[in-house]
Amino acid sequence: RIRLIICALSLCFSIPAFAAPQGSYWDFNNDNLLPKFGTGDLFIFSASIGTSSDGWGSGTLVGAVGATGPGDSKDFLYLIAAVDVVDLDIYHLDFSGQTGVTLSFAIRSDELFELAEYLAVSYDIGDGFTGGQILTSPDTDWGLRTVTFGGALDGKSDVTIRIESAAALDIGHHLEFDNIYAVPEPSALISVAIGGIFLLPFFRKKASARYFE
Numbered sequence: 151r152i153r154l155i156i157c158a159l160s161l162c163f164s165i166p167a168f169a170a171p172q173g174s175y176w177d178f179n180n181d182n183l184l185p186k187f188g189t190g191d192l193f194i195f196s197a198s199i200g201t202s203s204d205g206w207g208s209g210t211l212v213g214a215v216g217a218t219g220p221g222d223s224k225d226f227l228y229l230i231a232a233v234d235v236v237d238l239d240i241y242h243l244d245f246s247g248q249t250g251v252t253l254s255f256a257i258r259s260d261e262l263f264e265l266a267e268y269l270a271v272s273y274d275i276g277d278g279f280t281g282g283q284i285l286t287s288p289d290t291d292w293g294l295r296t297v298t299f300g301g302a303l304d305g306k307s308d309v310t311i312r313i314e315s316a317a318a319l320d321i322g323h324h325l326e327f328d329n330i331y332a333v334p335e336p337s338a339l340i341s342v343a344i345g346g347i348f349l350l351p352f353f354r355k356k357a358s359a360r361y362f363e
Contacts, residue, residue, distance in 0.1 A: 173333025174243055177214065179221035181206045186215075189244045190332070194224065200231030210292040212256040213329035223256075223328040228320055236315045236325065243309040243332055250335030251303040253311055254296040255327060259288035262322035267315070271297045274310040288315075288325070 174188025183192045196204055207225030211217055228234045245251055253271060272282040281302055285295050303309055311332060317323055 171215065172248075172336060173331060174240070175215050175333075176240075176330040177217065177221055178206065178209060178224050178328060181222055183224075188332070189242060191241045192330070193239045193241065195237040195239070196226060196235070198228055198231040198234035200234065201229040202231060202234060203227050207326050209328045210256050210258075212292040213254050213294045213331065214256075215329070215331060217329075221328075223326045226323075226325040228317070228323040228325075231320055231323065232318070234317050234320065234323065238313040238327060238330070240311045240330070240332065243303075243311060244307050245303050245309060245334055246305060246307045248334035249301065249304040251299050251332065252296060252335075253299075253313075253330075253332045254294055255313060255330040256292050256294055257288040257315075257325075257327055258290065258292045259315075259323070259325045260290045261317075261320050261324065263320065264317055264323060265319035267317045267320075269295070270314050271295075272312050272314070273299060273303060274312070275303065275306050276308065279310075279312060292326075292328070 171187050174190040175186045176183070176192055177186050179186070183194070185192070194204075196202070204224070204226045207223040209221040209223040211220050214220075224238075226234075226236055257269070259267065267287045269285045269287055270282050271285065272279045274280070281299065283297055285297070288295075313327070313330070315325060317325075
């Protein structure tokens, strides 16, 4: 009976975790920077030495969470630029009581000419940006970039994550972002597993009793 009670409690605590999406997610749909779910405020800084503009593009299902269509994306266009920089800063992320944070996002880029391109992710937990990870530069087609932070963000309540893109000597550079998702590792599966472990001997006893009836 004690095992059954522990199992039931584990399942009860896991059901809300399965029902509600975890983490924070931005899909840019309806041309806005508000999160679809979760905490955090997204701020975009864009600058260039040259002619540029930004707006909204056609999104993608790459990296999408619960989407039924591609929706919208955040779009940047640099006609002629000696240097261009885009920072996507996500402020006030709350990972209290959570571990194993991962960031993923969809990105694509095309250009007529470009000397060099740079893509990186870093974080700030109160003492300045650190932990920079350089990622593979984007391709013409949509691709998913994923970053793990080890235990650096575990249990932190006020985190900023920065996605930084930069390019040099580019002509007709078109850059798009979509489906930004910062999520801790799921805890619901752990609860279900614990419940299952406690329940297994109960089922074995039941099966044995039926066999010898």
